[in-house]
Amino acid sequence: MDALIAIMDQRSWQALSKFLAGVWLVYSTGKDEEMSSPANNSCDAPKTEWPELVGCTIKDATDKIKADRPDLNVEALPVGTIIIPVIDPNRVRLWVDTVAEIPKIG
Secondary structure, three states, rough: OOHHHOOOHHHHHHHHHHHHHHHHHHHHHOOOOOOHHHOOOOOOOOOOOHHOOOOOOHHHHHHHHHHHHHOOOOEEEEEEOOOOOOOOOEEEEEEEOOOOOOOOOO
């Protein structure tokens, strides 16, 4: 498993995580469906994605997610962070890749 972790890039991890989430959904519900496809989102269904937050600050994104789903834990990670592909239905990851301030010595 460690060798697999070392050679997989972030995009591969995200694809694997989405695949595993789909497998878990099929296993847990017995239905073959996407977790957050538009057809499955009804007015009563809890929100599972926030595409409108791309480009927002971490604080704004965290506040919006917490406002929509106070039951979730939000964690910010640098893009490229190696993660273990464990699906946590109570977690949202914010992938961050921007330098916010001028890097300087001191």
